[in-house]
Amino acid sequence: MSPVRIYSTLTGREDELVPLHPDGVLRMYVCGMTPKFHPHVGHARLFVAMDVIRRYLVWRGFKLKYVQNFTDVDDKIIQRAASENRDSQATANAYIDSYFEVMDRLNVQRADDYPTVTTYMRPIVEFIGDLVEVGHAYPSELGDVWFDVGSFRDYGKLSRRDLNSQLVAARKELEPGKRDPRDFALWKRAKPGEPAWESPWGPGRPGWHIECSAMVRETLGDQIDIHGGGADLIFPHHENEIAQSESLTGKAPFARHWAHAGLVTLAGGDKMAHSAENFTTLAMILERYDPQEVRYFLLATHYRSSLTFALETDGLDGAWRVRGIEDARSALGRLRRALGDEPLSADGPVDQDAVKAFTTAMDADFNTPDALGVIFDLAREINTGRVAGQETDPKRRALVQLLDVLGLNLRxxxxxxxxxxxxxxxxxxxxxxxxxxxxxxxxxxxxxxxxxxxxxxxxxxxxxxxxxxxxx
Ligand SMILES: [Zn+2]
Known part of the structure; x- marks a missing residue:
């Protein structure tokens, strides 16, 4: 069978997937949600895309361990918690629950592990201490710890930024204790009224980037096969993860394939703009649309392309809708008709032409639009065959199987x-x-x-x- 090829932001091309570790188990890590509010369409886009990558690789016979974190301490969570009159952990936990509720409905499989900052404080503090010890980080007298970007020669290799543009991007007042504008915080000293943890540098909490380096190392090891996340994380978050991890372990690459999901842009009238936060929560979208329609809508665009989420209001009744989801509804109706009501046993021959065409599409960097094209061809053949009184079971079995690989559960x-x-x-x-x-x-x-x-x-x-x- 042909190899699976994954585009990597690091190499700028599609690379063949060959497990890095001798046990053959693929290590996949995805930067998860900061639970500061209910998950929105951008989250659905990212996590459905990563779910399909995972489902497909498992279907292709790979063993895979999937880890996704929650950043449960963060400035915005603390702010939100204050406005909700509860502590930041209660706020984070509530939106983590909200995440599971909607992702379960979208048929996103659960990760093998969900590390959180608050439960990984020990390995995070140790990682920072080790970076200080090997000379890639330095504490300030104020109680912060900074990563010394100048000490990592490969800095910028993921986002392809040269030193000058890094300096331009960082041209702001140098914070006290920081030596170079590009340096970033590994540990932030405690501010009054904020949650804080003990460390060798005094009370505080970790910077955002360090958690992922520490969690990857703790759950998956020094080097992983696939690192996923939204394209907005390439710089600085993922660039900084590479700098931290490769500086400490001396092993490169930290992650072999960097799979970045394209961004979701929101389009809609002025009326929508001020309430966009609520209109784009998945809970709101799922009040109006079947989760499988939303999932189908997301998969109809390749995961690396940007996706426009256009909200429209109906002039007559003022009701809102999402452009394109009605197409998903009728498309799924066609697939349901092809699946049919006749009983179908799981055992028996499966149409191999369809499986082959589907595999060809998905092997090319998980091309779900092409894969859906294969599925619709198959549905058409089933309907034609049924009218002609032909045996359609092998094709129907293929249809059930391929829909399952995409996580489309039509019942x-x-x-x-x-x-x-x-x-x-x-x-x-x-x-x-x-x-x-x-x-x-x-x-x-x-x-x-x-x-x-x-x-x-x-x-x-x-x-x-x-x-x-x-x-x-
Ligand atoms: Zn991360």
């Missing part, structure tokens, strides 16, 4: 909401019965088909009665 959400939707389905089924009594056959069929698309099967019994069930 689960309806089932999850069974109790909530029950009364509405009852109502529609009753309306349909009346239409049939009135011999309005085509309208009645329309309702039945629309329900089928949503995963609801209506079974007509004797005497005009009907029962319904939700497909799993």
């Amino acid at each position: 689960a959400e309806v089932a999850r909401n069974h109790q909530e939707v029950g009364p509405y389905v009852d109502l529609l089924v009753e309306v349909r019965r009346k239409l049939r009594d009135a011999k309005q056959w085509s309208l009645a069929d329309e309702i039945r088909n629309a329900l089928t698309d949503l995963g609801v099967t209506v079974n007509d019994g004797p005497g005009g009665t009907s029962t319904w069930s939700i497909e799993r």
Whole structure:
């Protein structure tokens, strides 16, 4: 089989994936969320993209360990906690819960480990102490510790910044105790009223960048195969992770493949702008759209491309919608029809042409738009075959399998909401019965088909009665 190729920001090209470690287990680390509020569409974009990379590699037969952190101490969390009248840990924990709630609905698999800053304080402090000891970091008299950027010759290799542009970017007043404008904080001395931990340099808390270097080392080792994150983290966060880790371990590369998800830009009218924070929380989006529609919408764009999330209001009723998600709805309806209601055993031949075409698309840096194209070709073949009375089971098995690799679960959400939707389905089924009594056959069929698309099967019994069930 052809190799999997992953684009790496570090090399600027697609590189073949070969496990770094002799045990063959791929080590994958993704910079997670800072839980300062509910997760938003940018988070969905990033974590769905990383979830697909992981699912695909496991499907391809790789063993993989996936770690994703939570930055549960941060200036913005502290600010938010103050406005919410609770301590910063309570605020962080509440939004971590919120993260799991929406990511579970989006069918994002859970990581093997979720390190947090507060539970990794010991390895973080040790990492800083070791950097000071080998001469790559220095404490100030005030109680801060700075990383000495000038001591790491490869600084800038990820973001391809030269020394001058680094200086321009850092041209601001030198903070007290800092020797070079490019140096960054590993440890920040405690400010009054803020959470603080003990350290050899006095009470304080870690800078943002050091946590990931320490957590990667602690959970996955000195070198990892894949490091993921949003493209906005390339500089300075990931550049600084490389500097910290490679300075301490002397092993390069710290991460072989740097997989960066493109950014989400928000488009919308002025009306939207002031309430953008709420409109782009996933909880809000998922009130209006099925999670599988949102997931499909995200996968229809390659993970490295930027994605526009356009909010529109309907002139008539003022209701808002997301441009493009309606397309996702009808696309998923087509796939559901192709999956069909006929029973399908998991055992049996699987259409290998489709699997091969899908693999070719995904091997090329996880090209989900092309992979979806393969899936729609397959769905079309199933529908044509069904009309012609041909055996479609091998193709349907392939469809089930490939949708699963992309984490598209076309039945689960309806089932999850069974109790909530029950009364509405009852109502529609009753309306349909009346239409049939009135011999309005085509309208009645329309309702039945629309329900089928949503995963609801209506079974007509004797005497005009009907029962319904939700497909799993
Ligand atoms: Zn990080």
